[in-house]
């Protein structure tokens with residue numbers, strides 16, 4: 516992907532904690548959202564892949580259910596800055 520300067524990410528929040536991951540399932544590389552901006556399971560406890568329903572922990576992106584158990588989403592480093600979430604350089 517030479518010259519590609521952007522990547523699609525998902526941002527998830529639990530209370531005051533925020534995490535970001537590349538929007539790319541480690542199983543096939545498919546995007547996670549089953550509707551634009553919707554990446555959580557119905558209970559709101561895990562990130563869920565739309566294609567084969569793998570579930571990932573919010574806090575570290577580890578897959579805990581589905582075809583890619585033990586693999587993880589690619590983390591994107593972010594930090595809170597007031598009301599903003601800022602991607603680290």
Ligand code: FES
Pocket residue numbers: 540541542543544545564565566567568569581582583
């Ligand atoms: S593509 Fe995500 S679980 Fe298969």
